[in-house]
Amino acid sequence: MKTTKQLFSAIVLALLLFSNTTILAQDDAPKEPKFITVTTNHWNMDKEDFKLSEWKAAAKEYHEKVTMKNEYIMGASTYLHNMTPDNTEFLSVQVFASWEDMDKFAERSGELIKEGWPDEAKRKAFFKNLDSYSANEHSDEIYAKIPGAKIMAEKPTKDMVCYIRKSHFAFPEDGTNEEFNKLRMEGNAAIVQKNQYVKAYYPNVHAWGSDKTEYFEAFFLDSMADLDKMFDRDDELMKEAFPDTEANKAKGKAYGKYFTGVHGDYVYTFIHDLTK
Template sequence: MMKKVYLFLISCLGLMLMPDMQLYAQEESAQKPAYITVTTLHWNMDKEDFDMDKWKAMEKEYFDKVTAKNEHIIGSGVYLHRFTPDNRELISVTVYPSWEAIDKSGARDGELVKEGWPDEQARKAFFDDRNSYYSDFHSDEIYAPMDNVKPLTSPGEKILLVRRSQLKFPQDGSYDEFNKAHTDYVNNVFKKNDLVKGYYPVMHAWGADRREMVEAFYVDSMDDLDKMFEKNNELFMAKWNTDELREEMQAMATKYFTGVHGDYIYTMVPELRK
């Protein structure tokens, strides 16, 4: 059991809240992700004529006419509940190159909507139908992306594991300390694990809990999710191959993290990924 504790704790190390250091790195290129918005939506459970195929076709039409053409959005995705506390939820993720792009993208969406549905009556009918699939309630969070990404490059539907953890803020902590540990871990575990098709660590920027950090793992299937953990553990034990090295890593992780975390599993909608 102890080696699995090591695996979980050290996988989080790169995500201590150090916003000035991280955001400066993101500003070097306008095309690099600077902010990620996550909107949690909920299905309208009272909709009697709910049709998943129709919903997907409508969202694909909106994606093709609006999201895909919006130059202020550099990435996006939609993910459906698989194993989460609320079966009604789905999440929409949007990636922006700057804070200004968030505001500009909203205005651009409005322009593209009118271009895509020039007839006002037809436009209203489409969006009334589209909106009928969702409840009125939604919530938003904004995150800042971290370094040490393993980009998702393989095509097709994916399983997304989202791990949310709580940070500590030690007085004697340093950016160099935790960033080195995270870089070492990602390079020697996630990037060497072929089952991890994509890995994206992010940290809280604006939202309900400043302690929150999030890691997103993409795999091909639920079977691969179990195998991913096993392979991660093998790679970790091979790299940190003595009790002394593992104890050093455990001490580092305990310094920066409370040990509290939650796991959420979603299914990607590949047709809606930019």
């Protein structure tokens, strides 16, 4: 078990070092996203005057006055429950270029809050109202972005569907970093990058949180109808790129050994006007 844990620590470390090298090699180049934080919030189901439109208006005001102006936050987005085990949940996602920026963003947000609501009484009233929509419980996870993303062509002008697949690493004794990355990127190029229904795709691995086995993939689509079309197109592309040969069967078996075979599916609504 020690050998397999070291293997996947090496996989993640190698991927992170690849990102570091990309950034450090070009001092004048813009920063690249490296870490993603996912906060799972829950609605306050006891709030009697709950109005989603009013929550969204308050969330948008905070987004414009704080999130959009915080230079340490590279990206941010909000997701509402669509098809998940818990209808009370909504996700707040933030993207950072470094661990240091994650340390700095909270302090900067505090400064921007005072600038955005200089009157203390009005500031307290605003946040009392905004906070009243959420329950006290929440959970946080930090993931590391890895190569293979399909970047959104342009900022969305409408809400989208976000399909999330969470798989789990199996830690094979005979696995190698080189084999895993080669097989993953081969399938990524042949299927994900060529599927016209996938408007964006972001793969991530566990960096800090409750489950170090998580492999977290986010697919963005225009509609729920496109979710079925995406799966159908995946099957077509799979058959085109990997016909039923002994060699391809061996590839499939080799890649499959890196996962337990257990995964979870989650569908959220991506709120386009709460996006940075």
